[in-house]
Amino acid sequence: MKKILIARYGEIGLKGHNKSYFVNKLLGHIRGNLKDLGKMSVQHVGGLVFVDIDNYDEEDVIERVKKVFGIVSVSPTYKIQKDMENIYEGALVHIQERMEEEDIKTFKVEARRGDKSFPFTSPELCREIGGFILSHTQNLKVDVHNPEMTLYVDIRDKAYIYSKKIPAYGGLPLGTNGKAMVLLSGGIDSPVAAWMMAKRGMDIEAVHYHSYPFTSERAKEKVIDLAKILCQYCGNIKLHCVNLLPIQKEINEKCPEEEMTILSRRFMMKIAQKIALQREANALITGESIGQVASQTIQGLTVTNHAVDLPVFRPLIALDKVDIMDIAKKIDTFETSIRPHEDCCTVFLPKRPVTKPRLERILSSESNLEVEKLIDEAVESMEVIEISIEEE
Amino acid sequence: MEVYLDNSATTKPNEAVVQIIIRSLTKYYGNPSSLHHKGVEVERMIKDARKKISKALGVYDQEIIFTSGGTESNNMAIQGALKHRRGKKIITTKVEHPSVLSVYEDLENKGYHVVYIDVDSFGRINVEQFKQNLSEDIALVSMMHVNNEVGTIQPIEEIGKILNKMQQKPIFHVDAIQSFGKIKFTPKKLGVDLLSISGHKIHGPKGIGALYIRKNIKISPIFYGGNQETGIRSGTENVPGILGLGEAATVLYDMDEKISVLQSLKDRFIKGIKNEIKEIKINGYEKEGSAPHIANISFLGVRGEVLLHSLEQDGIYVSTGSACSSKKSSKSHVLKAMNLGEAEIEGAIRFSFSYHNTIEEIDYAVEKIKKHVKELRKIIKR
Structure with missing residues (x-):
């Protein structure tokens, strides 16, 4: 009996003649996520992806494959010879394994005969296998309506037996929808936003603003740590670190105090756009x-939006904070995000920031500044860090 | 130019310390409990190190127990002493190190009654209040000798004398982590039963400390194992640490000289700051009553952390509050206990000196502080 992992994709299946492009991207990303475990066989067979996990840590492989966008669920599966003797044995072994893990009292068998030359029909298979299990186990009953466990038996080129469908994140394979530059602060929201867009197939690069020495070096460490977590989903990330302090000093000196935040935001957008264009995002x-x-x-x-021409994606626009926090917890960025280091936004925080800025007024304040020059200087002096998944 | 003025956070190990640690890792790597020569040799070296610390501290060799550092020494003293006492009352101060305060938090949950004595605006404890809280059911009195944030010296000797007059004398523990090597004292003269010291505050290595336990005072171990250190502190000896600490202690034999170097650096620094910068406040005592190596100064209208990062760009390293609490963005409990205002707490910086600092470094630091404070005050109009 061979142990494999079956990974299912969702939306990709709906693609017409482009499907192979998406599937190839998907396989590439699965292989990439598994690369440092060794050379593993990853194959696309009949609309499913099969990953060989016989000699590998099953939990680890599942975690890694789950993080590939485009996959909707995975199942650890026994791949066996398709004769009844082997199928019986495989079904029994599998169900016994599950019974050791948890207290299972009821089950049903759901068989599917993809290979129509197989001598048993699907209902026959269900009956036969179910009967075999009942006669070889104790305290187990069949419940066809609400079973605690469903044993799937799939007859294809071989017989495939599994019982768990572990949900993954869905979405589309990375790189199938271009590239975007995320404004990554150290907070809870921006990593979630990056993750959501990456899930829709966008490659990600990031720009981070700090106000060193007004902010701590540890704030940057925090962003690097966040980017590393995102890497597990998004692949390697180029992180552009820009010091906003010279610009903030200028604004502080030449513009009204209450407009500090909104003017800074406009600069952040403009700088991000400039870097995005250089990086072909x-x-x-x-x-x-x-x-x-x-x-x-x-x-x-x-007013912020007006600062740039590129489309700006704001996937969190309609989410409540608690919903955003839930996603952050799910993707494991939350604990890092709440580490207490100020990002650049809070240093010059005005006492009463303007909440209903008027574009004309902001533009007129901005005209007191040498905008282009400030942006150029900021981009020239930025630091670029290549973030990749840490090798363990 | 690198000017390290954060010597209360930690100090740079002396060269001789580094050398002996290397030797202990390359040549003298035996386990002191082993029966063979390699063990005996190391056992002898540990004995020697213990002697050096005893000498610097003015106590008997048998009164020194090695620990993993100040935090463990404090924990062992407080928890270990209480195991031998029936009383449930403890007296301490509001300005103790966080490592001690969290022990009390735990003890309070376990039913102990902890009294926290107030301090005045200089950070010195209220001795009258202390006296009023005395009663026969007190199990332990524990306080720090020199405050790590502001350098204020507590009247330990006075407290020791008061306690000595009591019929049921409680155990008296002193956290001397910031005073050892900076102030001349002996535990005996202070009237102290237990006293904590740490290696990395005296140019020794991190991960090593000691607890002085006065003869005839019984304390229990707080964890169990192979009965090293006469059963009080189990675990294979941290040989590199112990030898390093011993080596660091030898420098303190002529403490007067070191102290006078520190005092002159601090005096010059404070004088420079007072002359050059307006709207500042020296927190704690300026000279008398304060340790010679700590100056805590508030620069009004400036945020301490911003000044810290600005100075760092010129190679000057300092602290806001204490290094331990600056990680949380909380306000210093010490400065709060001293009743300082918001602006004074926000703008407080701790400068802490070592006998390795030079006059040139001090002058350079003053000049840079002046420059940055001026710039920052200009930016932050509010």
Whole structure:
């Protein structure tokens, strides 16, 4: 009996003649996530992906494959010869394994005969296998309506037996929808936003703003740690670290105090766009959610949005904070995000930030500054860090 | 130019310390409990190190137990002593190190009654209040000698005398982590039963400390094992640490000289700051009553952490509050206990000196501080 992992994809299956492009991307990413475990066989067979896991740590492989966008679920599976003797044995072994893990009292068998030359029909298979299990186990009953466990038996080129369908994240394979530059702070929101867009197939690069020495070096370490977590889903990430302090000093000196945040935000967008264009990215991503803070009112968002021409994706726009936190916990960025280090937004925080900025007024304040020059200087002095998954 | 003015957080190990640690890892790597020569040789070296610390501290060799550092020494003293006492009352102060305060938190949950004595605006404890809280059911009195954030010296000797007059004398523990090597004292003269020291505050290695346990005072181990250190502190001896600590202690034999170097550096620094920068406040005592190696100064209108990072760009390393609490973005409990205002707490920086610092470094630091404070005050108009 061979142990394999079956991975299912969702939306990709609906693609027409482009399907092979998506599937190849998907296989590439699965292989990439498994690369440092050794050379593993990853194959696309009849609309499913089969990963050989015989000599590997099953939990680890599952975690890695689950993180490949495009996959909707995975099942650890026995792959066996398709004769009844082997099928009986495989079914029994599998069910006994599950019974050791948890207290299972009821089950049913769901068989599917893909190979129509197989001598038993699907209902016959269910009956035969179910009967065999009943006569070889104790305290186990069949319940066809609400079983605690469903044993799937799939007859294809071989027989495949599994009982768990572990949900993955869905979405589309990375790189099938271009590339975007995310404005990555150290907070809870922006990593979630990046993750959501990556899930829709976008490659990710990031720009981080700090105000060193007004912010701590540890704030940068935190962002690097967050990017490393994202790497597990998004592949390697180029992180551009830009010091916003010279710009903030200029704004502080030449513009009204209450406009500090909104003007800084506009600069962040413009700098991000400049880097995005250099890096051939097609869009920006922010973690903005409407109404969350003073700069994320509709007026605030309008003024920020006006600063750039590239499309700006704000996948969190309609999410409540608790929903965002739930996702952050699910993807494992939450604990890192709540480490207490100030990002650059809080240093110059005005006492009463303007919540309903008017574009004309902001533009007129901005005209006191040498915008292009400041942006160029910021981009020239930025630091670029290549983030990749740490090898264990 | 690198100017390290964070010597209360940790100190740079002396060269001789580094050398003996290397030798203990390359040549003298035996287990002191082994029966063969390699063990005996190391056992002898540990004995020698113990002697050096005893000498620097003015106590008997048998009164020194090696620990993993200040935190363990404090834990062992407090928890180990309480196991031998029936009383459930403890007296301490509001300005103790966080490592001690969290022990009390735990003890309070276990039913102990802990009294925290107030301090005045200089950070010195209220002795009258201390006296008023005395009663026969006190199991333990524990306080720090020199405060790690502001350098204020507590009247330990006075407290020791008060306790000595009591019929049922409680155990008296002193956290001397910041005072050892900076102030001249002996545990005996202070009237102390237990006293904690740490290696890395005196140019020794991290991960090593000691607890002085006065003869005839019984304390119980707080964890169990192979009965090393006369059964009080089990675990294979941290030989590199112990030898390093011993080596660091030898420098303190002529402590007067080191202290006078520290005092002159601090005096010059404070004088420089006072002359050059307006709107500052020296927290704690300026000279008398304060340790010679710590100056805590508030720069009003400036945020301590921002000044810290600005100074770092010029190679000057300092602390805000204490290094331990600056990780959490909470306000210093010591400065709060001293009743300082918001702005004074926010703008507080701790400068801590070592006998390795030079006059040139001090002057350079003053000049840079002046420059940065001026710039920062200009930026933050509020």
